[in-house]
Amino acid sequence: MDNIQIIALKESVLEDNDQDAKALREELRSRGTCLLNLMSAPGSGKTSTLLALNRAFAGRLRWAVMEADIDSAVDAKTMQEAGVPTVQLHTGGMCHLDADMTRQGIRALPIRDAELIVLENIGNLVCPAEFDTGAAINMTILSVPEGDDKPTKYPLMYEKCSVLVVNKIDTLPVFDFDKSRMEQAARMRNPDMEIFYISAKTGEGVQELADALVAKVKEWNAG
């Protein structure tokens, strides 16, 4: 499929994922790489947000993307066509990635010196939240059509995330979505959560998110 490199992930044999994740995080930091774990429900717009960020990064970051999916290479193809170094990871039915699977992906990336690596996790609000991938930043996307009650229904995901991106804000007039209700529920899970409102489609809010991420990555990599 158009030169997309597809890696079939092997299930981890390690007992202690937390330990392994911590080791991966430190290893990455020592070589100046920030790993961002991007999570959301299916269809929240992970890939289109990454495409919009790529335009807004405007060459300020050397970055790469790992697209994790049960099957298909649709998203990796999209990212690669946009000029972002990409690898497609297939979990073979597994619902999440752990640190060892993440490491398998990083080794398969076509570049070695990325300042930012984004892991686009499986579209799932439950299982990915349970496994530390070694990421320095956990970021969740909530799209407006999903409703403002998601932080109440998927508490662990919101507890684990430090950055929340509310996507598809161009559709706010079409849906009943109460921003303050959502924010209140999200901050109950994580009082320090940073929240960005964007439309990956129209570009609204994307520059602010991109600038904040660039700053976070540079700060992390400076150690």
Added chain:
Amino acid sequence: MDNIQIIALKESVLEDNDQDAKALREELRSRGTCLLNLMSAPGSGKTSTLLALNRAFAGRLRWAVMEADIDSAVDAKTMQEAGVPTVQLHTGGMCHLDADMTRQGIRALPIRDAELIVLENIGNLVCPAEFDTGAAINMTILSVPEGDDKPTKYPLMYEKCSVLVVNKIDTLPVFDFDKSRMEQAARMRNPDMEIFYISAKTGEGVQELADALVAKVKEWNAG
């Protein structure tokens, strides 16, 4: 929380879930009950579809709903206020239900002689598809904002489902959603899939879905 019965599900100790699911399905059939397993991504509109169906059933079915969630009793409260016998099931973090957990829910329902029991499964397109709950009908909701590529990305879910409900069709003008592309991908997974287009919000298409479900339930229960 307003007299909502909340059941904390115990993890199944049974080795063979397929065997157990088969036994539950036959047991339910023998007492004239059809179990429908309702699955979707978070925010596709499972609960609002059930509310719309309740109006469209117009008393033709004795039915009950089991609301499965990680946490919260938001959905059970909504259904109970609409007059539908309901129980809230808490999985305590687990990402799916199996047959034994489903049975725990059925035993806790406030009615014994339901012709239809709907299990509103955890919002997740991956794990619930892997476990037979004992349902006679597996139904998935795909909402328009999620995109037309979901059958390609979550193949097992589409393989397991016999009824696909495409919800939020009132938002078709706002999103790029190619019906024929979606249908083609869905039927690749299950050629016999029945597809219904509805808007739980405006009511469009709901009567046709309700009529089809009433017919299916009566046929199943007639054995």
